[in-house]
Amino acid sequence: MAQQIDEIERLRKKGVKFLLTDRDVALMLGYAPSAMRQRRYKHPETLPPSILIGKCHRYILEEVLAWIEQRKKQGNR
Structure with missing residues (x-):
């Protein structure tokens, strides 16, 4: 596991972008x-921006982190 994490960090330093799944983002947001699918259709403003690949929504890690920081500054959860 540690070797995989090291490899991911090495690639991130080279500028490789990783896409997160709904499950990944759900865990980050609590x-x-x-609930991700329900929120996307009923209250899309409560989720970070996503990219549609086929039928699957994916998220760029840096964009999710920036969205979380923006929400913190606005006082929103």
Whole structure:
């Protein structure tokens, strides 16, 4: 596991962007993974911007982190 993390960090330093799944973002935001789809259609403003690849929504890590920081500054959860 540590070797995989080291490899991911090495690639990130080279500028490789990683895409997160709904489950990844749900864990970061403290939502249930099943809530992501509901929030996307009922309250899309409560989620960070996503990229649609086929039928799957994916998120860029740096954009999710920036979105979280922006929400903190605005006083929103």
